[in-house]
Amino acid sequence: MFKQLLELFFAFAKVGVMTFGGGYAMLPILQREIVENKGWATEEELADYFAIGQCTPGVIAVNTATFIGRKKDGILGGVVATLGVVFPSIVIISLLAGVISRFAELSWVKNAFAGVRVCVCVLIANAVWKLGKKSIVDKWAAAIFAVIAVGAIFTELSPVVFVLVAGVCGVVLRVLLQKGGAAK
Amino acid sequence: MIYLRLFWEFFKTGLFAVGGGMATLPFLYDISDRTGWFTHAQLADMVAVSESTPGPIGVNMATYVGFLSAGVGGSVIATLGLITPSILIILIVSAFLQKFRDNKFVEGAFYGLRPASTAMILAALVLVVKATFLPNGLALPDWRLLVLAAVLLALTNVVKATKKLHPIVFIGASAVVGVVLRLAE
Structure with a gap:
């Protein structure tokens, strides 16, 4: 059992090391490591896990790891696979963050990050565009988007409030729209 | 004590951030505003580092913020806080996989959550753009x-x-x- 869990941990640590950026970047790596090399899940199962991992709270990579680990070795497996996938991040980022905060005052580092920040703006803008195309599917979704955007930009409210409001609005709208559709 | 607060802040982030790594960004801005553990400028650098290093971006950002707040212990605690809700939720969901997917309330909630998540990332983008292009208030960029x-x-x-x-x-x-x-x- 211990050996099995160890194998699970290192398989997911490997997935963590090879994933840059997370989310979709992880899918081809999971396909190769977990489906083809280890045979711990089928293509279809992976697609299901991924779809649900995307629409449940939390980081997609973590959600998918928990799913596969649980399927293979039960609850303990779910926990071990998840710890495996985050392990490289903890090591690498802790090392880097220490180095970066030590050199942050050097002028060339400041210049480099001034350029990098522009790039970060562009990357986030691209992410918003991509997500928007997928999530704003009709006028009601567009209305939710607009209201939350105004609220998030111009008020100091916690994001938790927006999440709860949007979730409730989604349920109410779906129920009302379905009733309206049935009446017609 | 900071460890407990770190865990709690990231537990909330993991519980409420829907839609993957970038969706945690608005929560990180919120944490920065309320605790002062790190600045908006540091957050922008962190996004860059998290995108350019191995590992899922959401996990990398949590680890980074945890490190800035309380050193190596902080990075471990923040990451554990972030992933705890995921583990709990997925373990529950995987027991009721099919029912979960077909539930109309679940589907409805996500119909509302997805555009909201996009809107909140847009709001985070506004903050990053301000810090990058207008560091001195309204002077010309x-x-x-x-x-x-x-x-x-x-x-x-x-x-x-x-x-x-x-x-x-x-x-x-x-x-x-x-x-x-x-x-x-």
């Missing part, structure tokens, strides 16, 4: 930064040959441009 932004937008969305390249390429190139043109001065 440095035109070199605007040109770089326009070029990057074109390269990542329009130019066929570069569109599919990994973000790390653009981050690296931007760092070089920053050093060569002395963009911080």
Whole structure:
């Protein structure tokens, strides 16, 4: 059992090391490591896990790891696979963050990050565009988007409030729209 | 005590951030505003580092913020806080997999959550843009930064040959441009 869990941990640590950026970047790596090399899940199962991992709270990579680990070795497996996938991040980022905060005052580092920040703006803008195309599917979704955007930009409210409001609005709208559709 | 608070803040982030790594960004801004553990400028740098290093971006950002707040212990605690809700939720969901997917309330909630998540990331983008282009309040932005932004937008969305390249390429190139043109001065 211990050996099995160890194998699970290192398989997911490997997935963590090879994933840059997370989310979709992880899918081809999971396909190769977990489906083809280890045979711990089928293509279809992976697609299901991924779809649900995307629409449940939390980081997609973590959600998918928990799913596969649980399927293979039960609850303990779910926990071990998840710890495996985050392990490289903890090591690498802790090392880097220490180095970066030590050199942050050097002028060339400041210049480099001034350029990098522009790039970060562009990357986030691209992410918003991509997500928007997928999530704003009709006028009601567009209305939710607009209201939350105004609220998030111009008020100091916690994001938790927006999440709860949007979730409730989604349920109410779906129920009302379905009733309206049935009446017609 | 800071460990307990770190765990709690990231537990909330993991519980309420829907839609993957970038969706945690608005929560990180919120934590920065309320605790002062790290600045908005540090957050922008953190996004760049998290995109250019191995590992899922949401996990990397949590680890980074945890480190800035309380050292190596902080990075472990923040990451554990972030993933605890995921583990609990997925273990429950995986027991009722099919029912969960077909439930109309679940489906309805996510119909509302997805555009909201996009809107909150947009709000985070506004903050990053302000810190990057208007660091001195409403003084005119440095035109070199605007040109770089326009070029990057074109390269990542329009130019066929570069569109599919990994973000790390653009981050690296931007760092070089920053050093060569002395963009911080």
